[in-house]
Amino acid sequence: MAGLQGPQGTKKDALLITVSLLTVFLAAWHLFTLRPAFDAGGLTGDQLQTMEFNGDIVRTAEGAYAWNPEKEKVKGVPGPLAVLEKARAELSEAFVKKGTNDHGIAYLVLYTVTRFGAGFLVASVVAITLGVLLGLNKVLFQAVNPFIQILKPISPLAWMPLLLYTVKDPKWTAVLVVFMAALWPTLATTAFGVNSLRKDYLHVAAILQLSWVKRLYKVILPGAAPTIVNGLRISFGSALVAVVPAEMLLGELGVGYLSWIEWNNLDIAGVIFAILVVGVVGVVLDSGFNKLASLVTYQE
Amino acid sequence: MAFLEIDHVTKYFASPSGNGRVCIFRDATIKIEKGEFVTVIGHSGCGKSTLLNIIAGLETMTEGGVILNGKEVTGPGLDRMVVFQNFSLMPWMTVFENIRLAVRAAYPDWDRKAIADHVRKYIALVGLSGAEDKRPMALSGGMKQRVGLARAFSIEPKVLLLDEPFAQIDALTRGVIQEELVQMWNTTRNTVFMVTHDVDEAILLSDRIMLMTNGPSARIAEIVDVTIPRPRSRDTVIEHPHYYKIRNHVIHFLVRHASHATTVENAGSEDARGDTPLVVRF
Numbered sequence: 001m002a003g004l005q006g007p008q009g010t011k012k013d014a015l016l017i018t019v020s021l022l023t024v025f026l027a028a029w030h031l032f033t034l035r036p037a038f039d040a041g042g043l044t045g046d047q048l049q050t051m052e053f054n055g056d057i058v059r060t061a062e063g064a065y066a067w068n069p070e071k072e073k074v075k076g077v078p079g080p081l082a083v084l085e086k087a088r089a090e091l092s093e094a095f096v097k098k099g100t101n102d103h104g105i106a107y108l109v110l111y112t113v114t115r116f117g118a119g120f121l122v123a124s125v126v127a128i129t130l131g132v133l134l135g136l137n138k139v140l141f142q143a144v145n146p147f148i149q150i151l152k153p154i155s156p157l158a159w160m161p162l163l164l165y166t167v168k169d170p171k172w173t174a175v176l177v178v179f180m181a182a183l184w185p186t187l188a189t190t191a192f193g194v195n196s197l198r199k200d201y202l203h204v205a206a207i208l209q210l211s212w213v214k215r216l217y218k219v220i221l222p223g224a225a226p227t228i229v230n231g232l233r234i235s236f237g238s239a240l241v242a243v244v245p246a247e248m249l250l251g252e253l254g255v256g257y258l259s260w261i262e263w264n265n266l267d268i269a270g271v272i273f274a275i276l277v278v279g280v281v282g283v284v285l286d287s288g289f290n291k292l293a294s295l296v297t298y299q300e
Numbered sequence: 301m302a303f304l305e306i307d308h309v310t311k312y313f314a315s316p317s318g319n320g321r322v323c324i325f326r327d328a329t330i331k332i333e334k335g336e337f338v339t340v341i342g343h344s345g346c347g348k349s350t351l352l353n354i355i356a357g358l359e360t361m362t363e364g365g366v367i368l369n370g371k372e373v374t375g376p377g378l379d380r381m382v383v384f385q386n387f388s389l390m391p392w393m394t395v396f397e398n399i400r401l402a403v404r405a406a407y408p409d410w411d412r413k414a415i416a417d418h419v420r421k422y423i424a425l426v427g428l429s430g431a432e433d434k435r436p437m438a439l440s441g442g443m444k445q446r447v448g449l450a451r452a453f454s455i456e457p458k459v460l461l462l463d464e465p466f467a468q469i470d471a472l473t474r475g476v477i478q479e480e481l482v483q484m485w486n487t488t489r490n491t492v493f494m495v496t497h498d499v500d501e502a503i504l505l506s507d508r509i510m511l512m513t514n515g516p517s518a519r520i521a522e523i524v525d526v527t528i529p530r531p532r533s534r535d536t537v538i539e540h541p542h543y544y545k546i547r548n549h550v551i552h553f554l555v556r557h558a559s560h561a562t563t564v565e566n567a568g569s570e571d572a573r574g575d576t577p578l579v580v581r582f
Contacts, residue, residue, distance in 0.1 A: 200388035203358050206376040208405035208455075218401060222392045298392040299437045 026080050033079035038067045078269040086269040087276075101261075103253055109281055112254035116243045116285070119178025123239070124232060127183050131190025131228070132220065141191055148188055156181035156242045160249060170250040174243070181242035185234035193227025194220055225296040236289055240282050255281060301370065302331035303491055304355075304459055309364035311350055324350055325518035328364070329576075330510060337485065337492040339502040340520075341550060342512030343558055348495045349385075352463050355493060356382050369458060378406050381457040385464040387444040389436040389451075395423065396432040399451045406455035422454040423447075425484065442473035446480070453484060462494035466501065475534055478504055486531060499550050503528070504537055509550060510577070514559045521557070524550060525581040542582045549580060 038057055040048060048065060051057045057065045073082075094106040103111075134141040156177050163180075164173045197220060205219045221228075247256030255277045262270030310326040324347035332338050340348045353359040355366055357376035366373040368380070381402075382388075389398050399419045407415065423429055426446035436444055445465060452460055465481075466474040478501055485492065485505075496502055502509050503526055511522040528540045537543055 198388075200384055200386060201390060203356075203376070203382070203384075204388050204390070206358065207356065207378065207381060208402055209376070209378055210405060219390065223390070225392070298435065300391045 030079050030081065033077050035067070035072065035076065038065055040065050074266045074268065078272065082269045083272045083276075086267070086273050090270075090273060101253065105255075105258070105277065108253060108255050108258050109277065111252070112243060112247065112256065112281060113285070115174055115247075115252070115254060116178055116239060119175045119243075120182045120236065120239045122175075123179045123182035123235065124186055127186035127231070127235070128190050128228060131187045131231075132194050132216070132224075134187075134191040135194025135197075135224070136220070138195070141195065148184065152184040152188060156238070157245055157249070160246065164250070170252055174246045174250050174252045174254075177246040178239045178243050182235040182239040185238060186228070186231040189231025189234070190224065190228045193224035193231070196227075197223045222296070222298075226298065229293045229297055233289065233293065236286070240285065244278055301367075303334035303336075303369060304330075304332040304493070305367040306330040306332075306351075306355065307365050307367065309351065309354060309361045309366065311347060311354065311359075312362045323517045324515055325512065326363075328520055330520065330523075332491060332493065334491055335489045337494070337505055337507045338510065339494045339496055339506040339508070340510045340512060341496060341499065341502055341554065342518065343514050343554065344497075346512045346515045346518040346558075348512055349463055352382070352461050352493060352495050355459070356380050356461050358382075378455055379458040380461055381452040381455055381459075382461045382463060383445070383448045383452045383465045385467050387436070387441075387448045387468075389444060389447055391436050394433045394435055395428060395439070395447050396420075398436070398447060399423065399454050402451045402455050418454060422450040425453070426450045426480065440473070441469045442477055445469055445477060449477075449481065449484065453488060453490075456488070456490075458491060460490045460492045462492060462496075464496055465494070467497065474498075474501075479534060481505065482532065499547055499554075502526075502550070503543065503546055504532055504534060509546075511550065511553050511558070513557075520577045522553060522578045522580050525579070527582055545582045549582075 043051075048057070052059065052065070055068055056071060058068045060066050078086075090105045094104040096104045097107065134144055159180050160173060160177055163176045164170065167173055167176065201219050201223050202215075205215045210218065243254070244256030244259070246252070247254040248260040251257065251260075255274060258277065259271055259274035262268075262274055306328055309328040311324040312321040313324055315322050328351055330338065340351065342348045350359060354361045355373065357373055357380065373380070390401070393401065396419055399422060400415060403410075403415050403418050407418070410418070420429070420432070423432055426449055428443060428446055428450070431439065431443065436447070439447070445468075448465070466477060469477065482505060492505075494502075494505065506526050509524040509526060510520045511524065512518050513521050524546060526546060527542050528537055528546075
């Protein structure tokens with residue numbers, strides 16, 4: 001029966017499996033992180049008193065003992081319900097600024113996206129411009145290629161101390177780290193794409209005596225667009241990966257910072273929530289990028 | 301002086317082994333009159349496409365010169381449009397945009413409407429009306445080359461250069477497009493320089509057929525006059541008494557003499573540079 005299903009059926013099946021996997025995962029997470037209720041049996045009054053004194057247990061309204069909920073937060077890994085509770089709390093005050101370093105989650109996402117966008121955009125413009133120049137000039141490309149090869153594999157975070165020292169401003173350092181992360185893949189692939197553009201297209205442009213501006217905008221850039229977009233996609237991922245630790249290390253407000261500050265608060269549910277936010281931001285940015293990319297690519 | 305003169309054009313490539321150079325062809329000399337349709341036939345590697353690219357200005361010659369309408373050819377230009385074997389349409393542009401790119405370049409003073417009208421006229425001429433907004437990917441090989449022809453004819457070049465234009469098109473479609481090309485050429489009477497492997501195509505379309513020997517050091521060995529009156533069509537041309545004589549002669553040359561021609565010539569005169577091609581006329 002499964003073999004007779006159309007693409008619609010396949011999609012439905014996949015969705016069903018996704019939902020089941022999620023359910024199984026959440027259930028397992030819940031079960032494994034479940035903490036047994038406090039059992040006072042077998043403990044002497046003195047022992048209970050010491051434990052209460054230490055803050056391990058508290059006396060409830062009914063007079064029975066229970067684990068201290070404040071200490072529970074940092075014992076083991078919080079379950080899905082605790083994370084959900086944290087998410088609800090965070091999202092309910094998403095647009096609230098409580099203090100200089102305590103902004104709502106919506107602001108944090110905005111800061112990260114802005115920082116990421118600025119670094120990625122500037123890097124893309126610089127990389128495509130340089131890449132086209134290198135792609136058009138074989139000698140220049142061969143002369144500059146060793147530098148690119150050396151600089152490309154350096155983790156963008158390795159630049160951070162030097163950048164911080166030179167620009168002396170963590171705000172711009174974070175943007176520059178994203179810039180460094182996004183620069184090389186686009187630069188290398190643009191140079192390659194322009195260089196390996198089919199000669200026929202350039203021949204047509206030459207016969208038609210197109211000016212160099214027209215040659216660039218009508219032939220070279222659209223012709224190399226699919227390769228350039230591939231480079232941009234790699235840069236995009238690399239920049240997205242770099243922005244989180246940059247925020248953590250520089251203490252710049254953002255979703256990466258959120259994860260770190262929750263760790264400092266020993267709020268593990270908060271850390272998990274921050275991780276999820278990073279994931280969601282990534283998915284949204286990525287799908288936006290794919291929409292843009294589909295506008296400029298073509299099939300031969 | 302002829303309209304298009306190819307004068308002792310010789311082409312060397314750097315040897316693949318790194319030292320020295322290899323002669324591809326030498327002393328190609330052809331005088332083509334205005335409105336004439338000339339075809340070059342030869343085996344792969346004889347440099348016939350290179351010769352076409354030299355006339356187009358896309359490649360440089362090592363020796364000799366090309367003179368069009370009294371002026372030496374120094375680079376590519378709008379007066380010599382190429383129809384490419386692999387179509388060379390911009391895949392990111394629609395049919396209309398591909399031709400418009402050429403028309404805009406050829407007639408920079410025209411306004412939007414004049415350009416659009418001109419583009420549509422040539423799309424209609426190749427029977428592609430209705431496909432204006434399709435991209436090359438959505439077209440068959442035959443339709444792609446129709447766009448290539450429309451693009452070439454639309455800028456009304458002095459010389460049309462056809463580089464094995466139908467080699468990548470299936471045999472049935474090829475015949476149809478050849479006939480369409482005959483009709484288009486009948487109305488415009490451009491000067492045409494074509495390179496092909498296809499003997500029947502050459503006879504149907506050409507006034508004269510140049511036969512090239514095999515490379516390296518290929519040369520134009522014979523010039524065959526196609527003494528079949530125009531207008532020609534595929535079904536009438538084969539009934540002409542000269543058709544099979546010409547066809548057999550050309551195939552004979554390609555099978556037997558193309559490879560021998562160099563040795564025969566070497567055995568003959570010491571001054572190989574001066575020899576002129578044999579003119580064959582039935």
